[in-house]
Amino acid sequence: MSVQSINNAGSGFFCLRHFNRYRLIFIIGLGLFLFFTSTVRATQFNRAVVVLHDNPTLIEKNIAELLYQRLREKSAIELSIRYFSDKPSKAEHSSGTLLILFGLPADYEGMRSILTHERIVPLSENNPGPEGFLLKYFPGKEGYADKLIMAGVDKRGLLYAVGAFLRQISYNSTSIEMDQLNIRSAPAFEVRGTQYGQSGVALTKAKVRPWTQQDKERAIMDLALAGANTVFVDRGTETEQRRDIAFLKSFDLMTCGTFLPNAVVNKDFPREWRAEESIGRDFFVCPSVPEARDYILRECERYFSQSISFDFIQLKGGDGGGCECDSCKPYGSTFIHLCEEIATIIHRYHPDTKLYFTNQKFDNESDIAILEYLNEKPREWLWAWGYGPGSDATTWQPGHRQNHRMDLFRYPGFGPYGLYPKELLHQLPARHKILYFNEITHWKYAQHGYIQMYPRADKDGNLPPSWSHEIYERRPDQALTMVYDRLSFFAWPKYYHRVFNDLMRYGVGDITHSSGNHDHFNQWMWQRLLWNPRMDVEEVVHEYAKSWFGPEAAPLMAEAILQLETNMEELKNEPLQIKKGIDKYYTAVQRAGEMMPELWMKDNWLWRK
Known part of the structure; x- marks a missing residue:
């Protein structure tokens, strides 16, 4: 054997020996790691202190109080709220205590110093994003309190930090348990909202008691803690609506109102004014009748000159509403020009309100007329195209349109739900968004509900293509549909998850329709997906x-x-x-x-x- 061969053999033996040694060290280290990580348990706290900076806003105080109340409901844990400069109690210097530093880092020097010392990237609209938050746990030294940073990018971010914290902890009779939280998160969609209230079916048939103001506010905050930032305020008396708006604003939440352009307050109007509304409702007037149009604009002026400001106003095109008479055809053209006049009035009194319309139950000709209007020149009064029940030109759902965009059916893509929003996004001017008004509150005879009979042909004689039959073959159990109202409690996690992912990639968010609280799971899930669609x-x-x-x-x-x-x-x-x-x-x-x-x-x- 040559010297070179001996050297090579020795070198190989040396490498193998060291490899085995390192492998043994690695295996022992991995075993110890797995042992310790498998035995690490959530930390238990019998005392929590929420520490605000010295000059919190009323909104910050309200959110901190909400955290206090929600913790108190589930546990008799010792709780308190104080300011940063207040002298801490002796109990705060003991183990078993959680100090929650709560606020916006920009206003909170004590929080900033911890974040800087720990080299944590500052919160911003780029990281994690608008309305985002940070939950960061710091274990205390032996015998001292632990700390939790509960920080928001903005005030609304603090509200969502509270929601995330409440979802993460576990409750005992006199304590809470928490893992070593390190959550930095922000919502995926700009607008995340819904409606609130009780259904007429629940009140009249089920004979449930009417909600108190406390019940209503509880329902609103449940959805806000899940991620909602916008709420329809379109039910109840004017006094009730003002009270609800004041409550929403006390938590920095946004509000949305509804205005039906051709609806009337008083049915005592000349018969020749009456609209040919698609369902035959008798409280709509024809905007092509000059006197009726003048009446609409006077009522608009009267209402908005006295109303409180909303962040958004939905101008509802149909379901119900609209007019199908020959003078209005295509109704989309009549409607959008009327909306422009209405917008001038609204913005006279509420210049910062964002307006969007819905094209519910419109036909192709109406949508084309609206797109031509929007592309003719900049329409600064309009923020978004609202997409709700009856808006879809590629499905034959109950309450559907009179005709459909058959030219979009050549290739299925992700399926029929997303075809039309994708087309609209291509045709809309860049300044305008798509905002959804999805109906996830009815299990039958609804936008995404079960089909009780196969769709009939539209006015052009068209039926859905074969590859979209799957959505029309979802039928309700025949026994259940004979017994239960469309406003019955139900949950559709799998199907609505599919609908969400088919639709929402083309919009900036959704203010969903809800007819009561029987859809609780659906609405809650929708808000969570608007925060994180990858769940x-x-x-x-x-x-x-x-x-x-x-x-x-x-x-x-x-x-x-x-x-x-x-x-x-x-x-x-x-x-x-x-x-x-x-x-x-x-x-x-x-x-x-x-x-x-x-x-x-x-x-x-x-x-x-």
Whole structure:
């Protein structure tokens, strides 16, 4: 053997020996890491102190008080709120205490110094983004309190930080438990909203008690903590609406009002004014009648000269509303020119209000007329095109349009739901957005609801193409549809997750339609997806179940919610009386109730024994 060969052999032996040594060290280190990480448990706190900076705004105080109230509801943990310069109590210097530094870093020197010392990137509209927040945990030294930074990019970001914190912690009778949080997050969509209130069906048929003001505010804040930033205020008396708006503004939330351009307050008007409304409602007037048009503009002036300001106003085109008489055709042209006159009046009194219209139940000719109007010259009065029930030119849903854009059906892409919004986005001037008004409140005879009979041909004789039949083959269980109202409690996690991802990529957000609180899961899920559209179905369902029924019952309640969606649908050769999923659903809910601590049942309107 040559010297060179011996040297090479020795070198190889040396490398192998060292490799084995390092491999052994690596394996031991990995084992220790896995051991310690598997045994790390959430930290338990029997005391929490919310520490504000010395000059918080009223909104910041309100959000801090909301945090205090929500913690107090689930646990008898010792709680207090103080200012940064206040002398801390002796208890704050002991273990088992969580100091929550709460506020905006720009206004909070004590918070800024910690973030700088720990080399944490400052919060901004670029990182994590508008309305974003930071939750960052710092363990204290032995025998001292731990700290949690609860910081917002802006005041609204603080509200969402509270929501995220409440979703992350676990409750005990006199304490809370929390992992070592490090969450930096911001919403994916600019507008995230819905409506609130009780349905007429619940009040008249189910005979539920009317909500108190406290009930209403609770429902609003539940959705805000999930990520909502905008709320329709279009129900109740003027006094009630003003009170609701004041409450929303006390948490820096945005408001949206509704104005139906050709609706009348008083039905006592000349018969020749009456509109040919698509459903036959008798409280709409024809805007092509000069006297009726003058009346519309006078009523608009009267209302908005006295009204409180809204952040958004929806100018509703149809469902109900509109006019199908020959003089108005194409109605889209009549409507959009009327909206321009209305906008002049609104902006005279409320110059900062953003306006959007909906093209509900319009036909192709109407949409084309509106697009021609918008592309003719800049229309600075208009912010967005509203897209709601009856807006879609590529589906034959109940209450559908009179005709459809068959030219868009050559290739399916992601399916029929997204074809028309994509086309609109191409044709709209860049200054205008698409804002959705999705209807996720009815399980049948609805925008995305079950189909009870196959669609009939539109006025041009067209039917949906074969590749879109899947959405028309979703039929409700025939026994359930004979018994339950369209405003019954239901949850569609899988299907609405699909609808969301088909539609929302083309819009800046959604202020959804809700006809009551029977759609609680759907609305909550929608707000969570508007914050993070990458959440998968199982993740958002489990988060909902944990947030409303507690961690012990969450797996079973998540299973039940997913099963409910399957149970509602007509299954081949499996009528209701032999559906295996019925017993599975019932058993899951029953077992969840047995596992749910009393603190999660107390005052929980979603749970009834």
